[in-house]
Amino acid sequence: MENLILGFLTGGSLILVIGPQNLFVIEQGLKKNFIFTITTICAVSDILLIFLGIFIYHIFNFITLEAEVILNIILIIFLMNYIKEEFKSLKRKYKIKSIKRSQDFKSIIIKTLSFTYLNPHVYSDTVFILGNLSKNFVLIDKFNFALGASLASIIFFYCLGYMSSMFSNYIKKKNTWRYINTFIIFFMSILICYIVYDTLVKMI
Numbered sequence: 511m512e513n514l515i516l517g518f519l520t521g522g523s524l525i526l527v528i529g530p531q532n533l534f535v536i537e538q539g540l541k542k543n544f545i546f547t548i549t550t551i552c553a554v555s556d557i558l559l560i561f562l563g564i565f566i567y568h569i570f571n572f573i574t575l576e577a578e579v580i581l582n583i584i585l586i587i588f589l590m591n592y593i594k595e596e597f598k599s600l601k602r603k604y605k606i607k608s609i610k611r612s613q614d615f616k617s618i619i620i621k622t623l624s625f626t627y628l629n630p631h632v633y634s635d636t637v638f639i640l641g642n643l644s645k646n647f648v649l650i651d652k653f654n655f656a657l658g659a660s661l662a663s664i665i666f667f668y669c670l671g672y673m674s675s676m677f678s679n680y681i682k683k684k685n686t687w688r689y690i691n692t693f694i695i696f697f698m699s700i701l702i703c704y705i706v707y708d709t710l711v712k713m714i
Contacts, residue, residue: 513651517658520643521560524635525666530589530701531625531632535667537694539674544618549671551622556636556663563633563641564656575712578630582709585628589698589705592621596695 525532531552538548626632636659644655 511654513647513654514658514661517640517644517655517660518662519658520640520655521636521659522662522666524639525556525663529631530629530698532670533694533697534621534625535670536674537690538618539671540678540690542675542678544615545671545675547615547618548622549667551619552626552667553664555623555626556632556667557660559632559636560640560659560663561656563636564644564652564659579709579713581628581630582705585630586702586705588624588628589702593695593698593702596691596698 535548535552539545640655640659644652647655
């Protein structure tokens with residue numbers, strides 16, 4: 511039982527950090543845009559990575575610098591394209607009541623998977639850190655630890671998506687979405703700068 515709680519607290523503390531994936535879930539929740547699909551993909555992906563990291567930890571010990579650099583480059587390109595879409599959103603004249611499913615189902619799946627799997631930090635958090643913490647546990651303790659971390663992810667993503675949807679009902683001002691889009695552009699831009707800096711430091 512204590513390992514389940516430890517996994518829950520550890521997994522929860524790692525996932526609380528605001529990153530591109532979480533911000534994407536929040537934005538789509540506010541738009542009431544395929545919330546169940548997005549949160550389910552994020553939660554299931556996290557569960558897969560958690561169990562892989564904990565039960566096959568040694569496989570992820572040799573993720574090379576080259577592989578991380580490639581992932582970072584792809585992520586930067588993806589984020590730049592996402593920022594471009596946010597700039598387009600700034601030019602639209604939003605009517606708050608009409609903001610619903612603005613993207614097709616295939617597109618939203620691709621974006622959710624991209625935000626989930628292109629970020630190297632998702633592997634360091636759910637795979638390396640959790641796998642390393644539990645590497646000396648016996649089998650049943652590993653399972654309980656993984657289960658606790660998985661429960662934290664499930665609760666977090668569904669709460670994040672549906673609570674964002676609930677808050678969208680209180681968005682009344684016409685310029686609110688412009689502020690949201692501006693914040694997302696700013697945050698993603700800062701994130702790109704950080705990824706570039708972090709990649710250059712590791713390559714030097």
